[in-house]
Amino acid sequence: MGKTVDGIIYSDDMETVEGVSDKGIKSALIPEGVKYVVMQAFKDCSALEEVSIPDSMLDIKKSAFKNCTSLMTVSLGDNVECLDSSWFFALKTQYEIKCRSESLTYKLIKRSSILKAHVKELSHDDAKSKKIKQVQGASIDAVLSSLLSEAAGEKYQILTNRKTGLSVFFQIGKNAGSFRFSQNSAKWIEKIRKIIEILSDQEKDGAEIYAELKANKISLADMSTSESYERATINAGADGNANLFSSGRYKGCSTNVKNTFSVYGINTVGSCSFAIGRSKEFKNLILTDGLKKIEDNAFWHSRHIKSITFPETLEVIERDAFRMCNGLTSVRLPESLLELGRGAFLDCENLSEIYIPKSIKKIGALAFSGTNIENLGYSISLDVEFTIKDGFALGNDELLYETVHKENLKIPDDVRKIGKKAFFYSEKLQSVFIPESVKEIDEEAFIWAKSLTQITFGGTVSEWKTVKKGNAWNLSVPAKVVHCADGDFEL
Numbered sequence: 348m349g350k351t352v353d354g355i356i357y358s359d360d361m362e363t364v365e366g367v368s369d370k371g372i373k374s375a376l377i378p379e380g381v382k383y384v385v386m387q388a389f390k391d392c393s394a395l396e397e398v399s400i401p402d403s404m405l406d407i408k409k410s411a412f413k414n415c416t417s418l419m420t421v422s423l424g425d426n427v428e429c430l431d432s433s434w435f436f437a438l439k440t441q442y443e444i445k446c447r448s449e450s451l452t453y454k455l456i457k458r459s460s461i462l463k464a465h466v467k468e469l470s471h472d473d474a475k476s477k478k479i480k481q482v483q484g485a486s487i488d489a490v491l492s493s494l495l496s497e498a499a500g501e502k503y504q505i506l507t508n509r510k511t512g513l514s515v516f517f518q519i520g521k522n523a524g525s526f527r528f529s530q531n532s533a534k535w536i537e538k539i540r541k542i543i544e545i546l547s548d549q550e551k552d553g554a555e556i557y558a559e560l561k562a563n564k565i566s567l568a569d570m571s572t573s574e575s576y577e578r579a580t581i582n583a584g585a586d587g588n589a590n591l592f593s594s595g596r597y598k599g600c601s602t603n604v605k606n607t608f609s610v611y612g613i614n615t616v617g618s619c620s621f622a623i624g625r626s627k628e629f630k631n632l633i634l635t636d637g638l639k640k641i642e643d644n645a646f647w648h649s650r651h652i653k654s655i656t657f658p659e660t661l662e663v664i665e666r667d668a669f670r671m672c673n674g675l676t677s678v679r680l681p682e683s684l685l686e687l688g689r690g691a692f693l694d695c696e697n698l699s700e701i702y703i704p705k706s707i708k709k710i711g712a713l714a715f716s717g718t719n720i721e722n723l724g725y726s727i728s729l730d731v732e733f734t735i736k737d738g739f740a741l742g743n744d745e746l747l748y749e750t751v752h753k754e755n756l757k758i759p760d761d762v763r764k765i766g767k768k769a770f771f772y773s774e775k776l777q778s779v780f781i782p783e784s785v786k787e788i789d790e791e792a793f794i795w796a797k798s799l800t801q802i803t804f805g806g807t808v809s810e811w812k813t814v815k816k817g818n819a820w821n822l823s824v825p826a827k828v829v830h831c832a833d834g835d836f837e838l
Contacts, residue, residue: 357381361536364388373417379403380536384411393417400424418442504579514568521584522546522556524592527568541565553590554635557611560592567612569595581608589629604629611635618642618665621649630674636660641668643688650674657681664691666711673697682706687714694718696752712768715740715750742766749773754798760784765792767817774798783810783832790817793824803830811836 349356354369355377364377364384371394377384379401386408389395395415400407402424412418423446444466446453453466504516516525526542528535545559560567570579570593579600583589587605597613599620608629610616614637621632622644630653638658643665646652653674659681666688669675677700678692684704689711692698699719703710710733723735733742737759738751744763749756752773757780758765767789770776773796781788783806793799802824804811808831821838828835 352378367392370394373397375399377401377404378535382406384408386410387413389413389415391415396420398422420445422446502582516570516579517542517546518582519543519546520549521586521589522549522553522592523579523581523589524560525568525570525579525594527566538565549584553592553609553611553633556590557592557635567592567594569593569613570597570600583629602629607631607633609633609635612637614639616641616645619644619647621645621652622647630654632656634658634661639663641665643667644670646670646672648672657684659683662686664688666690667693670694676700678702680704680707685709687711689713690716692718712766713748713771716748717752718750720750749776752776754778756780758782758785763787765789767791768794770796770799772796777801778803781805785814787815788817788820790819791822792817792820794819794822796824799824800826801830802826802828804836805832807831807833808836 349358349365350361351357351368353374353376354367354372355364355375356366356368357363358365361378361380362382364381366385366388370392372392373394373396375389375392375395375397376399380403381401382403382405384404384407387410388408389398389411390413392412392415394417395412396417397420398412398418399422404424419442421442421444423444425446442465446466457466502518514525514527516523518524524542524546528538541563542560542565545556545563545565548556551559581589581591581600581602581604583604583606588607588609589602589604590609590611592611594612594614596615596617597610597620598617599622602608605628608631610633612635616634616638620642628651630651632652632654633656636658638661640663641661644667645665646669647667648671649669650671650673652672653676655675655678657680661681661683663686664680664684667690668688670690670693672692672695675692675695675698678698679702680687682704684707686709687703687707690713691711692701692715693713694717696717697719698715699721701715701720701723703723715735720735721738733740733747735741735750738749738753738756739759740747740750741759741762744761745766746758746762746764746769747766748769748771752775754775754777756776756778760782761784762782763784764787765781765785768791769789770779770793771791772794776796776799778801779793779799780803783804811829811831826838828837
């Protein structure tokens, strides 16, 4: 019965052009992999203006383009072996044949007294550029629409189409991927069939699918450009899960996944790639081996995420990466992690447990501020000692910040310094007790704590006066006095 793509009828194996379904077609861009055109296949297509013949073509039968009176441009592949002037019987005299000057096709045309008058010699680069722009997109589109037509839950999108090749995103059931195709299209059909075969297996888990893609040397493409991620949408399979296979830096795309979303092959999670409005509803995220970095704000306000699995290759989590991920209650950071950025888990108000590996070398300010983490079971060897105790992040003798926002706080007795912005914008804080051990309050320590009406100091008024206070340490704080052991001090 054949398959119809863009008005052209192909055999089931996509190797032969058998005719047209629409005599009014204006363009015939025959995809790579097609080898034959039957006699009079395009006869009387009087509106046909351009034809592109792929490198794979072996034989075009007599009068294939008979009475195609509007045909102006014929782009021929490099290795077309059968050339006959009867192809173009009754064409206009001004039609133009395009091919590379050093190709086999060009040499054959030069032997024809009829055809050589119409040939246009193209440089190697010009021919490639024109062929890619005019043919490649249409070719891959034709191949995909044909080969994927019977695959369950299939969809595809051509993401990029450049001189160096193209990348294509397509999904079968719960398995989605971004794949790279070189400009040499000779093996497109074979490669696409293998990808379809691998992705169609809905019983295997993502790790097995990824291993099979690698074993078959299937090249993944990254989704880091706006033209890629803004055009792709990942849907869940019947089980509510989805697997994505990509590479490089993942910039994110829309998702409609209910349960678990697993990502394979990437080395970087880009800024805001899973932020609010981009990812929807999925509860569990699995990031896999090879991932090195999670950029700033990558998961900002992703309240729906309940759990995240990190690979043992992750080294850096940048600032605010998981800020306001209120669905998280427990997090285990990998043993490979070296750096945790400022505010990495800021305002994750339900996060009560976290495992921090001993590999870590740097933890940024406010990394756990606004969480529900009361205590951390051990200290970590950093440039300064860091631990969490009684809802405070502590480093050496310094209170770095509060991890749990409370209305009434008593600062631990061994604290000597309250750090910069330690209680920045602490909206719940109404009263604080500062022990006499405190000798310094850094700048902006209580800035914008607009509910703080009572400050109590464990020492005397004279001792309070000797405490070093940084610039704007109590800016916009409503408390007007400090209650000391022997009286009040007006602020």
